[in-house]
Amino acid sequence: MDYQVVLPVFEGPMDLLLHLIDSNELDIYNIPIAFITGQYMDYLNQAQEIDLTLSGDFVLMAGTLLTIKARTLLPKRTQPSEEEGAPEDPRDELVEKLLEYRLYKEKASEFKAMEHSQSRIFFREVDDKSLLKLFPAPNPIGKLTTEDLSKTFMQILESMISRERTLQLPKETVTIQARIAFLLKVIRQQPGGIAFRSLLGGDSLRTVVTTFMALLELLHRGRIWARQKEAFGEIYIFYNDLYRKEGDPGEFVS
Amino acid sequence: MNLFPDEGKRLLEALLLCSAEPLTLKVLTEITDYESSEILDLLSEIQRDYQQQSRGFALTEIAGGWMFATYPEHAPYIEKLVKPRLSSLSQAALEVLSIVAYRQPITRAEIEEIRGVSCDSSLGTLLDRALVEEKGRKDAPGRPILFGTTTDFLKYFGLSSLKDLPAFPSLPAGGEDDRSTDHTICS
């Protein structure tokens, strides 16, 4: 026959332990550790059977309980310890934690009662936005004048100019790709070849470098060819006519 | 009707307190166990009570409903309560505002290029205070937002148009057209 086991749900291992202590009317200061560990393990097993997912914290506590149980089972040292007084009870730390947790659990139920009674109290509702619209908008500029604007703008321009002076090298956004397209177009228009030097003139260092790399790339791909009549003489760059027939649009397609 | 008359007034007061909008007769008859005529009687009783006791607010009929409203004499105090007090603009915000004023429409990236530092929070402040607003998008990669000054900006600085901004004697003449396309400020 089918029957459902309804297992109480706990807010954590501490909650479960407190439940076991309370429902068995045990003295929290003198927990029969073997007994409580047994009950705790029973709950865990039952939960497993009915496929109730418990967090790893429950297993961790089981480990703690078993450790305490093992320590209480070990024969106590009979020799008087160096310091006088009773030997430390392995349950002490757990008991202290349980007591602390129980306090907060009690407070939680007080909060629940307060929540309930307060849920029946309502406060004044105000439509802030429409209320605000009744009043002129606050002055957003304070005592600023147009003079402040123009003076500030002049200062920014001055600092911008001095910044550019110190930076020297303006950023350029010339890419090899763009340079390749440009070169193909220029070289294609010069069937008689174009002087290498003329391709590199007049630009910034960065553009010269980019242009040179673009030329190397085009040579490598066989889109252009170069000829030098004599050592240290002018290098001429020619368009590869094989591509001209196909109606090269003058753009580099990789 | 299952409540004592005085209970009725108390209930209506409570409902009026919890409503940010005018309460209509329709809503009140739906919520309470009273007939419209009873509710109207109760409302005018509350109205009279508040007047006679010279309370700090009155029950007024407005926009087809009833709501508690304050007296005009208290407006200056209520204004202080609800209106956020604005701090003066920071130096950074003033800088961004001056750039936008003289170079609009301008993108965030362009402002940052001129100032050499990020302008996110300053621009946010200026947008919040309605001194600067979006003015469409630039026809450039990424279609960045263009910013410009608002009519409030003109109003607060006492300008009738942007042409009334103080001129720059040291700024080279010309280049008015290409200003919007590239950065010719210091060229």
Add this chain to the structure above:
Amino acid sequence: MNLFPDEGKRLLEALLLCSAEPLTLKVLTEITDYESSEILDLLSEIQRDYQQQSRGFALTEIAGGWMFATYPEHAPYIEKLVKPRLSSLSQAALEVLSIVAYRQPITRAEIEEIRGVSCDSSLGTLLDRALVEEKGRKDAPGRPILFGTTTDFLKYFGLSSLKDLPAFPSLPAGGEDDRSTDHTICS
């Protein structure tokens, strides 16, 4: 002071009507021309007036300020008028909240140490509902976030300040020493 005494009550009533949040003594002294002691007197007069006249709402001291609030008996009607409240807090959330309330500022790890179980989802709920907020970081390895309660927390539970929290018996002796330095609330 430049107003008649009765004028003072009227002004405070008007301000209370227009405030969506508890009005603090600080704000009231800033806005009006009255001294704190005068304001406190006027507020308790208003409080008494409303009680004696058995008005439909009361002036309550809550979350560090004053606010008009309704009586529980009207809840069934008001619930029909205003947007439904959020569901009540789960047992787990209440436990986490009680730990935060008494031990603030406290880190997530410290909360978990007390409950023996993870508190991610409960803490998330409490942060979402603005009952708990971040209160800086602890000066410890990893600089963990410290959590504390908000003014909404006080409002939610009908408390006027943290001093009104239900009394907390002192913890068993021999607790950690650092508790008294970091968390003075429950020491």
